[in-house]
Amino acid sequence: MAVARFKDLCLDARDHQAQADWWCAVLGYVRHESGDGPRDPTWPVPLRDPSGAGPFLWVNPVAEPKTVKNRMHLDVVGDLAGLLAAGATMVRSRAEDRPWDVLADPEGNEFCAFRPEA
Template sequence: MDSPARFKDLCLDARDHQALADWWCRAMGYRRRVGPSGPRPASDPVPLVDPAGAGPALWVNRVIEDKVVKNRLHFDVDGDVEALLALGATLVRGRDEEIGWDVLADPEGNEFCVFAARRSAG
């Protein structure tokens, strides 16, 4: 039997959606998706895509309120914690005897978990 739903995109709210879209592009290597009529108006949500086509699309949506509580849903990424911190992420919780990953937050406070980057077999 077919499922009634499947993932289409991931969405992330931000007060400064343009700046946060740029940050996630630098962090993940994503690119802004440009439509056939060119760039979208600055007030519109910003669609981001993985140029390799492997990752899901990410929409960064403008909201007027600040983030005030812990995310109920978050991203897990394979990555380099030090490089992400250098880009402007903040360390929320470092890996320790309880957890084998680091919890970071993007510049607007959205939490994400960072696992050691996977190495390709070669």
């Protein structure tokens, strides 16, 4: 019997506002606005998939820079050239035994990029 259920994904960032904008641009997500007026810019930024298909993503402000490999990461399906042009960096290219590229977002958070199926 489960004692918990999946709710959201959270990503820590030093510049959480810029990271929220970056992830919105590459995923097609939008900032989730509440009806309570403008959100305090020092608070975490909630992002949502406008189609409703993807999970909710929070970009949380933290003071410390990223220093070690992520223990959990995002997997995306997308255009490698487009991701790199948007500011991602290549960490490890796909190989015969691994059909995905490992990239990093502008703050160095690793994510795996799978190519769209033909």
